[in-house]
Amino acid sequence: MLSRESSATLMNAVTAFIYREARLQDEHQYEDWEKLWTEDGVYWVPANGVDIDPEKEMSIIYDNRSRIALRVRQLMTGKHFTQTPQSRLRRLVSNIELMDEQATGDIAVASNSLIFESSLRDDTLWAARNEYRLRYVDGELRMVYKKVMLVNSDKALFTLSFLV
Template sequence: MLSRENSATLLAAVTDFIYREARLQDEHQYEAWENLWTDDGVYWVPANGENIDPEREMSFIYDNRSRIALRVKQLLTGKHFTQTPQSRLRRLISNIELLGGQAGGDVSAAGNSLIFESNLRGDTIWGTRNEYRLRHVDGELKMAYKKVTLVNNDKAIYTLSFLV
């Protein structure tokens, strides 16, 4: 079990990581965002509920590490944008907490976010609950897993042309 001081230090490091990830996404710095992932990373945005089996039921996104790299590469070509100009984005992150223990050196954390998106179609607010499994790699935190549960994932979604 972590001491109170170690727990506070870990929470601060996790919070800094999550804030940095949000900034990179908001600024469309996709290569830098991709570099936040471990080699075995999984990025999941479920549809139609939060506890579905992504191997058997539809998800908005269910990417392994190579698919994450391909998604970023396609975004950077300019040929696979689903919108021009890109959405203007800002995330508000809150309620960050450490979850349980550290399994195998991984750190489990979660937090909420509101994503404000402005584009030619109008303005949209996306509410999410994000779960993370972070790992220390070469002295820095990396994402081994990220699950983004949209509050309204049971409704038709026009487009997720940015990384949530």
């Protein structure tokens, strides 16, 4: 169990990490965003609800680490026509909570986010609950797991062609 001081220090580090990740996504700094992942990272955006089995049911995104790298390379080509020109993005992050520290040393965290996307198509709001597992690697926090549970994942969605 963490002391109050170490818990506050961890909360500050986790909050700074999540804010940095949001800024990198908003600014389309894909290579720097990719560096936030561990080698065993999993990035998941479920479809049709939050409690599905991604191995058996459709997901919007269900990427292992190599697929995350491929997604970033595709975004870097400039050939994502739904992102020509790139969407202007700003996200608000709130309700950051330390859930627990697991036996593996991973840190379970949750937060809410509201993403404003302005594109040629329209202005769109994306609301989500995010679950993370973070791990210290060489003294720096890294993402082992990120699950983005879009509020409206059970409806037809616009093309999601940026990082959530």
